[in-house]
Amino acid sequence: xxxxxxxxxxxxxxxxxxxxxxxxxxxxxxxxxxxxxxxxxxxxxxxxxxxxxxxxxxxxxxxxxxxxxxxxxxxxxxxxxxxxxxxxxxxxxxxxxxxxxxxxxxxxxxxxxxxxxxxxxxxxxxxxxxxxxxxxxxxxxxxxxxxxxxxxxxxxxxxxxxxxxxxxxxxxxxxxxxxxxxxxxxxxxxxxxxxxxxxxxxxxxxxxxxxxxxxxxxxxxxxxxxxxxxxxxxxxxxxxxxxxxxxxxxxxxxxxxxxxxxxxxxxxxxxxxxxxxxxxxxxxx
Numbered sequence: 001x002x003x004x005x006x007x008x009x010x011x012x013x014x015x016x017x018x019x020x021x022x023x024x025x026x027x028x029x030x031x032x033x034x035x036x037x038x039x040x041x042x043x044x045x046x047x048x049x050x051x052x053x054x055x056x057x058x059x060x061x062x063x064x065x066x067x068x069x070x071x072x073x074x075x076x077x078x079x080x081x082x083x084x085x086x087x088x089x090x091x092x093x094x095x096x097x098x099x100x101x102x103x104x105x106x107x108x109x110x111x112x113x114x115x116x117x118x119x120x121x122x123x124x125x126x127x128x129x130x131x132x133x134x135x136x137x138x139x140x141x142x143x144x145x146x147x148x149x150x151x152x153x154x155x156x157x158x159x160x161x162x163x164x165x166x167x168x169x170x171x172x173x174x175x176x177x178x179x180x181x182x183x184x185x186x187x188x189x190x191x192x193x194x195x196x197x198x199x200x201x202x203x204x205x206x207x208x209x210x211x212x213x214x215x216x217x218x219x220x221x222x223x224x225x226x227x228x229x230x231x232x233x234x235x236x237x238x239x240x241x242x243x244x245x246x247x248x249x250x251x252x253x254x255x256x257x258x259x260x261x262x263x264x265x266x267x268x269x270x271x272x273x274x275x276x277x278x279x280x281x282x283x284x285x
Contacts, residue, residue, distance in 0.1 A: 005046065009084070014044045015053070016088045019060045020099070023072050027102040029257070034074070063089045070103065070153055073226040073255050106224065107157035111166040114260055119177040126263040127228050127284045154281065157223060158232040167222025167253045168193065168205050170260060175208040175218070182211045203240025204248065215247055222253040229254065230283040233269055241269045
């Protein structure tokens with residue numbers, strides 16, 4: 001079977017430009033159609049299939065992840081990309097300073113508690129471990145130059161107090177729903193938002209319960225972006241999760257400002273994430 005023809009510089013440039021156009025619309029909160037963009041892009045390419053374009057989009061997401069940028073939800077990062085693609089992505093960013101402005105505006109934008117009509121559809125499966133995962137901290141190193149790149153979008157979003165609070169409020173509602181549906185309204189009435197009532201240094205945000213009455217300690221991490229987006233954990237959170245693995249739960253909310261979804265991970269964070277020992281950035285395995 002013949003190997004597919006290598007992508008030309010013109011094809012890569014067109015694909016990167018179209019992807020980044022969609023990403024800018026994503027960051028701005030404006031609607032766009034992936035299908036229409038793909039149709040328009042295919043007309044500029046050399047007989048590429050939908051699957052080939054999908055893979056290239058996922059490769060671009062991986063480059064952006066390694067540069068510490070956000071990417072388009074739905075295009076899960078795949079790291080088996082060629083150096084030429086990384087070069088084009090970084091060159092595009094360097095030629096479009098407005099990208100940084102849009103990214104910073106997106107991560108600092110406040111959020112309010114969304115209205116979720118069906119909590120049974122909120123919970124989804126956690127990210128699966130990719131076989132080609134890179135081990136480097138995606139905030140720190142460039143796939144192109146191997147030199148430090150100062151992009152702190154994940155850190156800035158982690159400082160968005162209104163986004164974090166809205167996420168915690170949604171989890172409070174979800175936990176009340178979970179226990180009430182299990183016939184444990186008495187336990188649902190005892191749920192406590194401890195980050196607000198006792199301070200944020202306990203190592204978790206919400207005290208909830210199992211159906212048998214055992215305490216469940218929940219740390220909430222919220223992002224407006226993709227499921228696989230890294231997050232920051234404090235030293236207290238990491239130590240608490242290690243000390244209470246049977247009772248500690250990470251609740252990760254993502255795509256929060258569109259149609260919020262959530263997955264949960266129980267136990268020691270190091271079991272689920274690659275943890276940077278200096279910055280405490282947690283990247284999913």
